[in-house]
Amino acid sequence: MVTRGFFSGRRPPSDTDARIPPGQYLEQGFPVLSAGPTPRVRTEDWSFTLKQGPRPIKKWNWAEFNALPQSKMTRDIHCVTAWTKFNTPWQGVMVDDILADAGVEPPTAYTLALSFDGYSTNVPTKDLVTGKAMVALLYEGKPITSDHGGPARLLVPHLYFWKSAKWVNGLQFTERDEPGFWELRGYHMYGDPWREQRYSSDP
Amino acid sequence: MSVEPSPQSPWQAATIARIEKRTPRVTSFWFRPSRPVAHLAGQHVDIRLTAPDGYQARRSYSIASAPEAGAAIELAIERLDDGEVSPFFHDVAAVGDEIELRGPLGGHFIWQESDGGPILLVGGGSGVVPLMAMVRHRTLRNNAVPVALVFSARVWDEVIFRDELIGLDDRRDGFDLVLTLTREPARRPSDYSRRVDARMMAQAIERLPKAPKLAYVCGSNAFVSAAANALIGAGVPAEIIRTERYGV
Numbered sequence: 001m002v003t004r005g006f007f008s009g010r011r012p013p014s015d016t017d018a019r020i021p022p023g024q025y026l027e028q029g030f031p032v033l034s035a036g037p038t039p040r041v042r043t044e045d046w047s048f049t050l051k052q053g054p055r056p057i058k059k060w061n062w063a064e065f066n067a068l069p070q071s072k073m074t075r076d077i078h079c080v081t082a083w084t085k086f087n088t089p090w091q092g093v094m095v096d097d098i099l100a101d102a103g104v105e106p107p108t109a110y111t112l113a114l115s116f117d118g119y120s121t122n123v124p125t126k127d128l129v130t131g132k133a134m135v136a137l138l139y140e141g142k143p144i145t146s147d148h149g150g151p152a153r154l155l156v157p158h159l160y161f162w163k164s165a166k167w168v169n170g171l172q173f174t175e176r177d178e179p180g181f182w183e184l185r186g187y188h189m190y191g192d193p194w195r196e197q198r199y200s201s202d203p
Numbered sequence: 204m205s206v207e208p209s210p211q212s213p214w215q216a217a218t219i220a221r222i223e224k225r226t227p228r229v230t231s232f233w234f235r236p237s238r239p240v241a242h243l244a245g246q247h248v249d250i251r252l253t254a255p256d257g258y259q260a261r262r263s264y265s266i267a268s269a270p271e272a273g274a275a276i277e278l279a280i281e282r283l284d285d286g287e288v289s290p291f292f293h294d295v296a297a298v299g300d301e302i303e304l305r306g307p308l309g310g311h312f313i314w315q316e317s318d319g320g321p322i323l324l325v326g327g328g329s330g331v332v333p334l335m336a337m338v339r340h341r342t343l344r345n346n347a348v349p350v351a352l353v354f355s356a357r358v359w360d361e362v363i364f365r366d367e368l369i370g371l372d373d374r375r376d377g378f379d380l381v382l383t384l385t386r387e388p389a390r391r392p393s394d395y396s397r398r399v400d401a402r403m404m405a406q407a408i409e410r411l412p413k414a415p416k417l418a419y420v421c422g423s424n425a426f427v428s429a430a431a432n433a434l435i436g437a438g439v440p441a442e443i444i445r446t447e448r449y450g451v
Contacts, residue, residue, distance in 0.1 A: 001216060001303055003252040005295035011258055023251075023261050025287065032424040033448050035311055037431035037441045082261055118442070147428065185310030199308060201213050 019076055020084050021193035027083035032147045035181065039117045039167050043151050048135065049114075049170040050102050058102040062151070066137065068093045068101055073134060075157035077164070078193035090155050092136035095128040095171070108173040112180055113154045113165040121165050121180035122189065123156055125173065132158065135168060160191040160198070214251060217304040219296060220275045226361045228282050229329055230293060231267065233275040234304055242266055242276065244340035245313035245333045245419070245447075248306035250278075252288060262288045265332040265421075265447075266307065267364075269339035276307075279363060281329040312419065312447040314340070320348030323407060323415040323439070325399065325430045327355045327422025328363075333447060334421060335364055338378065342371060351379040351407045351415075355399055355426065358387045379410045399429055401436030408437060415439065421447040 012026045020026060043062040050057040060068070074089045099106065106125045113121050127133065136144060136155040144150030149166025156163045162182050183189050188197040196202060217234035224230050234248075242248075244266075251261040268277035282293045296302070314322060314337040324334040331354050341350060356362045362382060369391075372380035383395035383403065395403055408415060418439055420430045427448045434444055 001253060001301065002255055003291075003302060004300055006252040006254050006260075006291055023259065025260065031449075032428075034446060036446050037435060037444050038428060039441070081263060147424070182311075186308060199213070 016086070019086065021078055022196045023198075024078055024082055024084040024193065027085050030085060030088075030148065031079065031081070031083060033079065033081060033162075034147075034166065035119065036117055038146050040146055041116050041151055041167055041169075046151050047169060048098075048152065050098060050104075051170060051172040052107050053172070053174065057104055060101075065093065065135075065152075069097045070137070071097070071134060073136075073155060073157065075155075077157050077161050080160040080162055080187065080191070080198050084193075088157075089140055090134065090136040091138040091141070092134040092152070092155065094131060094134045096131065098135065098171070099129070106173065108175055110174045110177045112172045112174055112178055113163075113168055114170040114172055115165050116167040116169050119165060119167070119181045121154075121163050122174075122178055122183055123159065123163055124177070124190070127156060127159065128171070132156065158192075160188075160193050162187065163191050214303045214305045216301045219298050219300045219302060222296070222298055225279055225363050228361065229279050229363050230282070231277050231279045232292060232296065233268075233277050234302065235275040236304060239274055240276070240307055242270055242307035243313040243315060244270060244336040246307040246309045246336075247333070248276065248278070248304050249308060250288065251303040251305070252291060253303070260287050263308070265336070267332045267335045267339075269336055269343045271343045272339065279329060279332045279335075312421070312445050314417070314419065316340075316344060316346055316348075319416055320350065321411040321413060321415050322348060322350050323404075323411065323418040323434075324350060324352040325355075325404075325418065325420045325422075325434070326352065327399075327426030327430065328357075328361070330420075330422030330426060330447070330449070331363055332421075334419060335368075337419070338368070338371065341378070347377055349377045349379075349411050351381060351410050353381045353383065353399060353403065353407050353430075355383045355385060355422075355430075357385050359384060359390055379407075381407050381410070399426075399433050401433045404430075404433045404437035404439070408439070416443065418444045419447075420444060422449070424448045 046062045049059045133156040154165040154168045217236040220235045221233040247265045264278040326334045389396045
């Protein structure tokens with residue numbers, strides 16, 4: 001439905017069109033969104049736990065986690081609130097390397113990312129491995145600020161950015177696809193920006 | 204010219220039924236959806252504009268009206284000069300226009316009677332909009348839950364819904380309005396003239412008969428960060444604080 005009198009718009013340059021998913025606009029800043037107050041997690045209190053159901057597989061403190069092999073990912077990110085930001089540079093530990101350090105193969109097809117503030121979000125395990133996702137420790141070469149999820153946040157850049165849980169403190173393998181915080185509140189279980197899977201009623 | 208969305212589309216045409224300027228920068232638009240929708244206080248809708256070449260822009264706007272206010276839902280839209288969608292509404296949109304709308308959406312930043320109270324609402328600028336839906340919902344339901352609304356605006360003339368809020372405050376029915384102006388002196392004896400801080404939050408909480416069960420904070424990211432920290436500084440547990448940020 002064409003909107004009467006709407007012509008101008010903020011069309012992205014045509015050479016970047018292919019990088020902007022449907023319904024998104026290009027953002028130069030880095031907006032902050034969260035469901036509650038920003039937790040201040042001190043690195044001396046930080047830990048990261050890999051779990052299968054309720055059972056811990058392995059737990060790392062900040063120093064141990066930072067000693068894992070680190071990788072860099074520079075990716076476009078897409079927020080469900082319709083902004084897309086190009087070329088965000090992250091450094092951290094690939095989920096593959098977390099699993100390797102724990103000495104496990106992915107035991108189930110689904111994962112819940114868990115956070116210090118009680119937030120959670122579900123991601124199929126296959127979307128976290130084979131170089132697709134990391135637990136990020138640095139943004140633009142510097143520690144991630146608390147409002148952007150520091151000290152550590154999940155980075156799953158090919159899904160809407162609420163899947164990239166801020167203040168992450170664990171990954172929990174689950175037998176079923178268990179909805180997380182926003183998925184229980186009307187948002188899509190998978191969240192592919194290219195299929196515009198914003199809300200639970202989207203195909 | 205207008206093509207109806209397919210029946211299974213979550214988008215629908217809504218007609219602008221009324222337009223009313225609220226402040227120099229904020230105008231309310233009432234949208235009458237072609238399929239009536241039921242919303243909860245605090246929810247938002249998505250709006251989609253389509254240019255003749257197919258280019259689309261979509262944004263989320265909080266609903267200001269109470270669920271029981273009638274078939275048209277009120278969105279109070281702030282004009283952002285560098286915006287893409289809000290200038291269209293302020294400069295072009297007219298009563299009778301059809302706009303595509305999706306929703307209501309959102310299941311976190313909502314207040315229902317079953318949530319109980321007391322509740323503490325903290326809004327900065329147009330961040331008051333979803334809080335207004337909660338206040339109106341409480342009033343229209345004759346709900347007695349104690350509510351304190353701390354509303355920060357730059358100046359008196361930018362206090363959105365000012366007359367209505369002061370009218371509700373005057374009823375003394377358990378709703379308390381605390382205005383704070385960041386760029387002008389306070390106009391009412393109980394109001395403030397500074398940015399929100401922990402002492403202001405503590406004093407707002409003292410107006411409630413007991414500690415809040417839930418706190419809702421909405422505004423710009425900078426405002427929400429400051430207000431959430433002020434609430435925590437006033438002893439409000441982080442777990443009961445729900446935030447909604449514009450992002451920037």
